[in-house]
Amino acid sequence: MNCPIAKFSPKAPVNDTNATVVMRVPQPLFNASLPMNPPHLMDRFEITVSSAIAARHLTEVNLGTIRYMGQQSASPPTVPLNGEPLAVELVNTTYIDGGLRGHRVDALTTTDQLTAWVADHADQFGSELSAALMGQACTPRTHKQFLSLRSALRSCLQSVVDDSAPSSEPLAIINEFSCYSASRLELSPADPVTVRTRWDVADPWLVALGIVASDVCKLLLPDRIDQVRACPAPGCILFFVKSHPRREWCSPVCGNRARVARHARSDRGRTVSDR
Template identity: 35%
Template sequence: MRLAIELANTAHARQGTVCDELQTPADLAAWLTRVGPRCAVPVDDESRSTVDLADLAAARGLRAAIRAVAGAASTGRTPDPADLDGINSAVRAAPHWRELAFDGTAPRVTTRHGTAAITGALAEVAADAVDLLSDGRIAACAAPGCVLLFLRDRPNREWCSNACGNRARVARHHDRRKQPAPKRDAA
């Protein structure tokens, strides 16, 4: 799964209640541990141990911006400029450069980052969101009670999973069945 979707889906619904997996700095550190191996920006143990409330606020702000822009885009609305700025500000926070070094006679290129590792990882998530949102492949699930985002792999896909699709179809069937039958004229 893509990093932007994984961050966005740290807020999800469970039995009709929205659950937030990022409530503490430790929660963010645990999430970074799970996704860290897929990040180009290294988030080492030392960086994860220093995750603070500011990092948590940045991650939650980025998550909110991704969710808002994806929700607007998937329903054909124009996203709020403040949400777009939230994503673009996070992308701009990761200046990096490549340095050349040698191990004996073998050249080695190392990418260096001018920001803290956590900020760099969030910038990578934001860059992933820019890619996904710019081509319209990220969408909000249309199932009742679901708040997840998903990667739209075909144009007519409406739900994040088969379970949500089944739930939506059952809800539509239930709605049709509970409507009163049309009255017939007595002849």
């Protein structure tokens, strides 16, 4: 594909030996060989460079050397499973799209995506906290803390399903953030008197962080811990809580995929035995 030179300012991770530079090219740069899209849409290209530092200083690139990715939607990735406890929901924002030969997707790569995720779980956070969250912007620091908690939760849940003891580092992260969920009830003068929740920390995003961390503590109580599952379907990395005695997969899609894989293995076994 031959395209004109496009100027851009990539933001590549400094520590990566190989960096993938993602750029969005406006419609006027397309030539006649590319599919034409509405003017408000952008098309996405990727180029892998050998040095991240070089990528940071790269100001122009011949589009003929890069891979055309096609039109990309501005909407965030759609997590394939919902309806689980908050802690599991956060862990499941990383998933595999496409099964065994698919690719890993992170649905929380930006502060906007985290804000959308919190809004989608307003019922679980409660109306009072959700209103406070929507009234205050999510900061990069808070975003980083949520990702740190997500990593700790995944490590902890994986240890649980493997029937092994979680390591101390993820437990320390969970316990540290869980402190932010501390609260008390207060009466407010009104007619009739109203009851409101007062949290020990003022930042609602820290409170939300604490509520998710506390949620996994409740999930791992003796009467619930045995219901925590990792989906056994090929290529799936999602967790779920076994809400029904016959539930074995995170979703019917994974159940179908597992049955297809089992049938394929059975066919291969019969072929070998017939030789």
